[in-house]
Amino acid sequence: MFEFLKQPWPWYVAGPLIGLMVPALLLIGNKSFGISSSLRHICAACLPAKISFFKYDWKKEIWNLFFVVGILMGGFIAIQLLTTGDPIQVNPKLQAELATYGITNYNSFVPEDLFTWPSLLSVRGLVMTVAGGFLVGFGTRYAGGCTSGHAIMGLSNLQWPSLVATISFMTGGFIVANIVLPYILKL
Amino acid sequence: MEINEKFQEKKHHEFLTENTDFEVRSLDAVCFNESELKHPWWYNLKYAVAGILFGIILVKAEVISWFRIQEMFRLQSFHMFGVIGSAVTVGIISVWIIKKFKIKTIYNEPIEFVSKKFNKGNIYGGLIFGFGWAITGACPGPLFAQIGTGATVIVITLLSAIVGTWVYGYFREKLPH
Numbered sequence: 001m002f003e004f005l006k007q008p009w010p011w012y013v014a015g016p017l018i019g020l021m022v023p024a025l026l027l028i029g030n031k032s033f034g035i036s037s038s039l040r041h042i043c044a045a046c047l048p049a050k051i052s053f054f055k056y057d058w059k060k061e062i063w064n065l066f067f068v069v070g071i072l073m074g075g076f077i078a079i080q081l082l083t084t085g086d087p088i089q090v091n092p093k094l095q096a097e098l099a100t101y102g103i104t105n106y107n108s109f110v111p112e113d114l115f116t117w118p119s120l121l122s123v124r125g126l127v128m129t130v131a132g133g134f135l136v137g138f139g140t141r142y143a144g145g146c147t148s149g150h151a152i153m154g155l156s157n158l159q160w161p162s163l164v165a166t167i168s169f170m171t172g173g174f175i176v177a178n179i180v181l182p183y184i185l186k187l
Numbered sequence: 188m189e190i191n192e193k194f195q196e197k198k199h200h201e202f203l204t205e206n207t208d209f210e211v212r213s214l215d216a217v218c219f220n221e222s223e224l225k226h227p228w229w230y231n232l233k234y235a236v237a238g239i240l241f242g243i244i245l246v247k248a249e250v251i252s253w254f255r256i257q258e259m260f261r262l263q264s265f266h267m268f269g270v271i272g273s274a275v276t277v278g279i280i281s282v283w284i285i286k287k288f289k290i291k292t293i294y295n296e297p298i299e300f301v302s303k304k305f306n307k308g309n310i311y312g313g314l315i316f317g318f319g320w321a322i323t324g325a326c327p328g329p330l331f332a333q334i335g336t337g338a339t340v341i342v343i344t345l346l347s348a349i350v351g352t353w354v355y356g357y358f359r360e361k362l363p364h
Contacts, residue, residue: 005247011269014248018270019277021241023285026298028233030222035328039352053356063234068331070235074242075251075335082247090254091263098257109252110324110338117340128322133330133344135319137351140327142312142362144303147326150313151271154303156278161305165313170260172317177260181321 006084022156031063034149036140038068101185124187143168224294245332253324260321306364312355319348 025031041058042065048054087106090098098104103113119125140146143165145154151169154162248270249255259267284290285298292298320326323344325333330348333341355362 008249009244009247011248011266012273014244014250015270015273016277017244018241018248018250019274019281021237022278023281024237025234026282026285027290027292028237029230029294030292030296030298031234032301035326035331036352039327039349040356042349043353043356047353049357051353051356051359053359054353062228063231066231066234067238067241068328070238070240071242071245071328071331072238072335073235074239074244075246075332076242076337077239077335078243078246078332079336082243088249088252088254091258091261094254094258094261094263106254108338109246109249109254109336110333110341111253114253115338115340115344120340120343129340129344130347132319132322133347134351134354135315136323136325136327136330136344137319137348137353138355139312139314139316139319139351140348141352141355142308143316144306144308144312146316146328147271147320148328150303150309152274152278155275156282157300158279158282159303161303161309164305165309168310168313169317169320172314173256173260173321174317175314176318176321177257180318181257184322 006082008089018152019156022153025067029063032149033153034064034145035068035071036137036146036149037061038064039137040141041065098185101182103185122187124184127184127187139172222292222294222296224296241328242332242335245329246336251325251329251332251336256320256324308362308364311363 022033025033040054041061044054044056044058088109090106095106103111105112113119114125114128116125120129136146140149143150145162145165147166147169150162150165155166245251250267250270255264255267258264282300286300290298316326323330325341325344327348330341330345334345
């Protein structure tokens with residue numbers, strides 16, 4: 001059993017478990033599943049700066065901050081206790097493409113050839129870490145949610161604006177991954 | 188006491204249907220706290236436990252892998268589509284069951300669902316987030332999990348995402364919605 005847990009979990013195990021987060025949060029306290037709002041709560045708590053978007057009772061939403069800190073701890077537990085240490089399996093086509101950009105290290109889910117502290121000194125690393133993060137934070141709030149809030153919670157509740165948002169996420173991702181990212185990776 | 192409670196609940200529903208421009212929570216209908224109950228802070232620890240489980244699932248499903256996200260956007264693997272598709276399927280069934288049988292929370296509160304109102308930000312913001320997702324290989328949940336796995340530099344990505352959120356808030360009134 002423990003050996004099974006240490007392997008990467010197939011989609012038909014992991015996906016339904018993620019789906020169960022929706023009723024779990026509703027049942028334990030009437031909470032709608034979502035993560036990107038935590039970033040807004042952090043803004044509201046740390047630097048509201050008289051911006052009306054950040055003037056609300058963030059303490060009422062503090063459960064969301066407990067939730068994301070839990071996610072961080074879960075990441076730690078999984079990597080410490082529940083891994084085999086084998087290199088990550090990737091589609092050979094992707095592997096061949098990435099090799100042309102000098103990305104050959106498959107030891108970590110976060111590629112060490114792209115995201116490390118020293119890489120922040122390179123244009124490529126800086127763009128991917130800082131600009132990428134900015135787009136994630138700006139875009140999710142503008143869209144009113146992220147993959148969890150819209151694609152999972154919103155679609156679970158059959159909300160068509162969430163479907164529009166999800167299609168937009170995927171469209172944006174397809175465009176950048178296939179057309180723009182090659183230029184960034186060449187930097 | 189009971190009358191007072193009913194009144195509060197009614198008021199609460201009114202609040203939810205109202206959507207004046209700066210009642211921002213309804214425009215931003217995600218991850219609300221719909222509970223009217225007041226609890227001591229340590230009641231929140233159960234959300235930390237839920238987060239830990241979710242974090243473990245994200246890592247073991249390899250959803251936090253930059254490589255998996257690239258495969259998804261290049262249509263080179265079914266994995267991510269399977270994860271999201273089956274998660275949504277289970278979510279839809281769960282929500283349907285909760286509504287059908289009017290299941291209550293463990294504190295016996297009725298479970299509330301908030302309708303999301305469409306605004307153009309769903310498209311513009313969605314595209315912008317998609318751009319970022321393809322670059323960082325992580326949506327907000329995985330960012331936290333990635334830091335937990337020891338990729339400490341992702342703290343910078345997370346801080347940058349917080350700055351992005353703040354900048355959105357700052358320019359919100361000038362952006363098309």
